[in-house]
Amino acid sequence: DRMEMKSRTEGNTQCPFCSVQCKMRIQNQQNPDEANSLWVTEGVMNAASEGRLCVKGKNAFQHSFNRERLVKPLLRKDGILVQATWEEALNHIAQRILDIQHQFSKDAVSVYGGGSLTNESAYLLGKFARVALGTKYIDYNGRFCMSAAASAGIKTFGLDRGLTNPLSDIPLAGCIILAGTNIAECQPTLMPYFTRAKDQGSLIVVIDPRETATAQMADLHLKVKPGTDAVLAGAMLKVILEENLQNDSFIRNRTKGFDQIVRSVQGIDLNEASGITGVDENLIRLAATAFGKAETGMIFTARGVEQHADGHMAVRNFLNLTLVTGKVGRPGCGYGAVTGQGNGQGGREHGQKADQLPGYRLIENETDRAYIAGVWGISPHELPGKGVSAFEMMELVHEDTIKAMLIMGSNPVMSNPNAGFVEEALRKLDFLVVADMFLSETAEIADVVLPVTSYLENEGTLTNLEGRVLLREAALPVSASVRHDWQILCELAVKLGKGTYFPFSTAESIFEELRLATKGGAADYYGITYSRLRKEEGVYWPCPSPDHPGTPRLFQEEFGHEDGLAHFSDIVEQPSSEETCGIYPLILTTGRVLSHYLTGVQTRRSPVLTSRDISNALEIHPATASRYGIEEGMLVEVQSRRGSFVTRSRYRPDLREDTVFSAMHWGGLQNVNLATNPKLDPYCRMPDFKSCAVYVKPLQ
Ligand code: SF4
Numbered sequence: 001d002r003m004e005m006k007s008r009t010e011g012n013t014q015c016p017f018c019s020v021q022c023k024m025r026i027q028n029q030q031n032p033d034e035a036n037s038l039w040v041t042e043g044v045m046n047a048a049s050e051g052r053l054c055v056k057g058k059n060a061f062q063h064s065f066n067r068e069r070l071v072k073p074l075l076r077k078d079g080i081l082v083q084a085t086w087e088e089a090l091n092h093i094a095q096r097i098l099d100i101q102h103q104f105s106k107d108a109v110s111v112y113g114g115g116s117l118t119n120e121s122a123y124l125l126g127k128f129a130r131v132a133l134g135t136k137y138i139d140y141n142g143r144f145c146m147s148a149a150a151s152a153g154i155k156t157f158g159l160d161r162g163l164t165n166p167l168s169d170i171p172l173a174g175c176i177i178l179a180g181t182n183i184a185e186c187q188p189t190l191m192p193y194f195t196r197a198k199d200q201g202s203l204i205v206v207i208d209p210r211e212t213a214t215a216q217m218a219d220l221h222l223k224v225k226p227g228t229d230a231v232l233a234g235a236m237l238k239v240i241l242e243e244n245l246q247n248d249s250f251i252r253n254r255t256k257g258f259d260q261i262v263r264s265v266q267g268i269d270l271n272e273a274s275g276i277t278g279v280d281e282n283l284i285r286l287a288a289t290a291f292g293k294a295e296t297g298m299i300f301t302a303r304g305v306e307q308h309a310d311g312h313m314a315v316r317n318f319l320n321l322t323l324v325t326g327k328v329g330r331p332g333c334g335y336g337a338v339t340g341q342g343n344g345q346g347g348r349e350h351g352q353k354a355d356q357l358p359g360y361r362l363i364e365n366e367t368d369r370a371y372i373a374g375v376w377g378i379s380p381h382e383l384p385g386k387g388v389s390a391f392e393m394m395e396l397v398h399e400d401t402i403k404a405m406l407i408m409g410s411n412p413v414m415s416n417p418n419a420g421f422v423e424e425a426l427r428k429l430d431f432l433v434v435a436d437m438f439l440s441e442t443a444e445i446a447d448v449v450l451p452v453t454s455y456l457e458n459e460g461t462l463t464n465l466e467g468r469v470l471l472r473e474a475a476l477p478v479s480a481s482v483r484h485d486w487q488i489l490c491e492l493a494v495k496l497g498k499g500t501y502f503p504f505s506t507a508e509s510i511f512e513e514l515r516l517a518t519k520g521g522a523a524d525y526y527g528i529t530y531s532r533l534r535k536e537e538g539v540y541w542p543c544p545s546p547d548h549p550g551t552p553r554l555f556q557e558e559f560g561h562e563d564g565l566a567h568f569s570d571i572v573e574q575p576s577s578e579e580t581c582g583i584y585p586l587i588l589t590t591g592r593v594l595s596h597y598l599t600g601v602q603t604r605r606s607p608v609l610t611s612r613d614i615s616n617a618l619e620i621h622p623a624t625a626s627r628y629g630i631e632e633g634m635l636v637e638v639q640s641r642r643g644s645f646v647t648r649s650r651y652r653p654d655l656r657e658d659t660v661f662s663a664m665h666w667g668g669l670q671n672v673n674l675a676t677n678p679k680l681d682p683y684c685r686m687p688d689f690k691s692c693a694v695y696v697k698p699l700q
Contacts, residue, residue, distance in 0.1 A: 010025065010026060015056065018339075018340060018597070019338070021464040022046070022054075023045070046537055066438075066606075068605055070436070070443075072451060073090075073450050076447045092448060093406075101134075107384070107402075108135075110135060110404065111406050113408055115341035117343060119350055119514060122351070123517070129384075143686065145344050147311075152319060156323070162345045162467060165298070169553070175205070175296075182214045182591060184214040198219075205287045209589060220283060227578075229304070229314045230313055231276050237261070247325050291321065303591070304589075309682075312681050317572055320569065363385065364385070375516050402429070408485055415598065415673065418674075432447050452485050453478050453484050457475075511530060527544055584693035584694055595610070617647055617649070618649050621659075628695075628697065633650070638695075645662070660696060675694060
């Protein structure tokens, strides 16, 4: 069966491949029912993307028309996945869930969500886990994306929102620090904001072990050793205080805990920090004084800083820099966690996280529980408690606590650290259900696979990295044989006898309940409606009432803590990276390339995108390569203490000699996460993806 698309030949939508959420128009220039019909896309003017599209966005539609798209549910019979009707598949799922919960416990069934789901589906998935299944075990792939920055923002500012300021503030910043973020490849349409800033005299500092396309536009590039960002930020703070560049009135009036910072920087030795981070002491001084002296400035972090076992504290060290210099809550002054996933921001606000309920309410807070229970029409004692993080759910499968899992919008076989261990866990489950557009590496091992709509067919809201809520209309009609994620949840709830709690027939009707559920919470959407979103270019939360304009810039007068102040935290002085040794002498760090998104399930099925980057590579400094007898383009095995992957070498003379880099978009033997380290951050449970000790050997 081929996807039955079309009848409609054009429509407006948003790119699904990163957190900018660029608006676009898709049009068919021939007969839309032809197999190789020609579709074209163009950017549509919007305040965030300013009408731009990058190569991913321009070609995103290709995966939606790919012939590998699933068109009917698949059910495993005699070991083989075969097509089934929806009725058959949903009945089977409901029966297996009820059997497993009867035999073991409600918590034996778990849910694993994703940061690319719309707000409506993310919200409903959280409700489905707690109300329809009654399980405490729900978490999502955003645990690997935003948890360090989110928890650091809450501790320091009292609130977690990706950017504290609108994107339009970037050109107003006199100094910009981009730490562990490769915007030029991951969010390319944002680059003009930074080049505009540079044209207006801003000094740009990039902190990254590689000379990325982003680093190439920097005035200062601090080529930091992976896993030592916290030490670097601490050293910069020391310089700012030594040079007396702190903003005393801001510190006095708007923060608390500064005294402990003064005490803890006394222990920092710049020379030692330079040795740990591999960054020249003079460069540390230059970057710190530039940021300290600038009238305005912004700091951005992303996974390079955050995906470590000390990611939470590393981000807090950078947030300390914004506080000590008084660079928050003013035009051109703020912090941004540059979200990667399409709905990385909204996906974490509505209850997919083990410890949270919609609107950032806390599952362990009695008032929050009572409020959400009221919205959902259940009693608070029926709401399950706090579960565990995404990777810890996999550990609980190995321990026989979790027996079944429903995975929606995620491909954990590839995206988790120590991927071999995770695949073993998922294969061990009594029952695995995956909802996806394609037979992903995870869907391949499922008992039931449910085909879902693509971004072109799926109406809903997404919240971009600024906290700007955007409505994505459905550009094309839905094929009768696939379902929206939220429709699947509603239909399954009926089969489980919980249909009265899921009476939704449109995405908008779910959003209406989401508004109520977030009302009065930290991420308050109550004032946002579909009709408003159709008229306005998105609305920033918090937006507590329909006549509220939304909040583009946070913390102008007060921070999110009850005392209204920002809270400094102790400086971290030690690196977190996995120890190298004689056997594992190099540090493997991971990331993205321009043409691909997450585990590549969609972008590898776009001919244009996959032809640009058809397979993985190991970036390695030529001097390092020659030490291990590795020539350019040679097949190599990269081995860590957990597992290994195989790929071809690519020389990168601009890379640190102690570091190798590989991207995360390819599966099978090429999967970089077969090697990565599942050590978890104690505060936010983020795994240590980005500093893993390895050796590399040639295979030919
Ligand atoms: Fe825009 Fe990001 Fe899509 Fe590129 S990948 S078009 S920057 S949303």
